[in-house]
Amino acid sequence: MTNTLKSIPELRIGEADLALLVRMSGLRVPAGDLARLRMALRDHILATEILLAADLAQHAPAVGARWHV
C-alpha cells in the first residue's frame, strides 16, 4: 500500500472540481469547510487507491455479500 500511495503523490483536486461535486450533490457546505472536504476526498481516494490499483477486473460481477447456497 505504501508503494501505491507513493505512486500518486501528485493527486490534486481543484477548487472548481470540488465546487462542481458539491453542487451536483445538493450539499450546502460551509465555505470554511470546503478545504477540509477537499482534503477528506483526497485522503479517501488515497486510502482506497490500492483497490483501484489491484487487478480486480477479472473478478466480475461486483456483487453483494450474499452467500449462494
Add this chain to the structure above:
Amino acid sequence: MSELAALTVGEASGLLAAGEVTAVELTEATLRRIAETEPAVHAYAHVGAEQALRAARRADAEPRRGPLHGVPFAVKDVLLTSDMPTEANSRVLKGHRASADAWAVARLRAAGAVLIGKHVTHEFATGQDVPPTRNPWDLERYPGGSSAGSGASTAVGSCFFALGTDAGGSVRKPAAVTGVVGFKPTYGRVSAGGTVQGASVPTVEHVGIFARRVRDTMLVLDAIAGEDPQDPRTWLGPPPDFTVPLDGDLEGTRIGVPHLAGFGPAPDAAVAAAFDQALDFLRRLGAELVKIELPHIELALPAATAIITGEIGFAHRQWISERPELYTDDVRRFLELSLIAPASILQAGYRARRVLQQAMAELFGTARIAAIATPTVPCTAMRLADMVVERDMARLIQYTCPWSLVGQPAASVPCGLSGDGLPIGLQIIAAPLDELTVARIAHRFENATGWHKRRPPFSAESPAQ
C-alpha cells in the same frame, strides 16, 4: 448487583420455566439495575419502563413460547421500535417514532422476550463521534462502538441480552472491551430490515447479539435467524437449530492462526500475551493450531472503507442539505464525503470484497480448518481523553472489519484482563453459515477459562470506582 440481574439468559429462562421467578420480577430487577448504573454508565438512550412492565405482565399470563419468554432485553437505538423512539443519537431524528418494529425486534417480541429500552450508539452509528456511554471497567475509558451502550449494559447487568448492529466490528469490539460475548452471524442470517434510515450500510450490515454467555447468544440467534420475505439478503434457506448442545472437547478441530501483521499494526503487549495464552488453552482443549496466511487481507480495510463511506450517505441527501446544523461537525463532514465520493471507488470495494470472499472460502478448504482465531481488538479500552477517532478507528477495527466485509460469522469471547484490569477479547471466525462452529469453540473456551465470570468492579456503592 441483585442476584436476578446477574443471571444469564439460560439461568433466567430456567427459573421462569420452573415458576421460581416471574417476568415481572426479572423486569423490575432490571429496571432497578438500570437506575443504579445509568448515572455513571449512560448505556441507555431510552428506557421504556411502563411498556416493559406491561409486556412482562402479558408474558406471565401467557403459556411459555420458548427460552426467551419473559426475559428482558434492549436494542441499539438504530433498530426501529413501534413503542419507543428511535433517534440513533441524532438531533435529525429527535423524537422519531416508527410505525413498526425492526424484523429482529419483532421476532424477539414474538418469542415472548420483554423489550426494556434502547441502547446508546454513535450518531447514526457512523463511529465518527464519541457517545456519552462510559466503560464500566473504568469510567474514563471508551466503551467500544458503535453499539456503545449494548456492551456496557450487558456487562453491568442492566439487560440480559442485547441486539446491536455490526458493519466493521460494532458488536465484537464493544463486547471485547467490556468483557462480554459479542456474536455476529453470517451476513443475511438475520434480517437487518428495520435499521433506521441514515444508519444503514446495506451490503455490510449485520444484526448481532450481546450476552454474558456464548450459549445465550445461540438462544437469541435461534429466535431471530431466518428468512425475512421483505429482505432478499436473508434468502439463505432454513437455519439450523442453534439451541443444540455446545459441550464437548475440541479434539481434532483445526483452527487457523494468521500472521497478525497482515491486518495492521501489532497488538499491544497485554493483548498479545492474552492471545498467546488463549491459543495455549485452545491447544490444551484438543484443537490443532495451524499457521495460515490470509490472502489479500491488505484489501480488507480499504474495501470496507470504500463500501461504508459509499453507502452511508444516501439517506442523508435531503436532511443534510436542509438542516446541516443538526449534525455534529465530524459526522456531517463524513456524510458530505460519502455524498461526493466517486462511484468507481465503491465499485472497486465491491470487487475487492468478492476477491476476499472467494479467497477466504477457498482457504477453509485448502487449509482444512474449521475456524480462525485472532484477537478482537489490538488494544484494551482507550482513555477517552487520549482518543482521536479519525486516527484510532482504523486500528480498532483491523481484526474485525474483514469478517463484516466478507460476511463470515465471528464472535468475541472474553480471554483475559490486562495488568490494569481491562478486558481483552478473543475472536473466533468460521466459514459462511457455520455459526455453530464459532459457538462450540467459544463455548468450550469460555467453560475452560472462566473469564466470562469476571464482572466490572463498578457497583452502585462506588460509581466512580
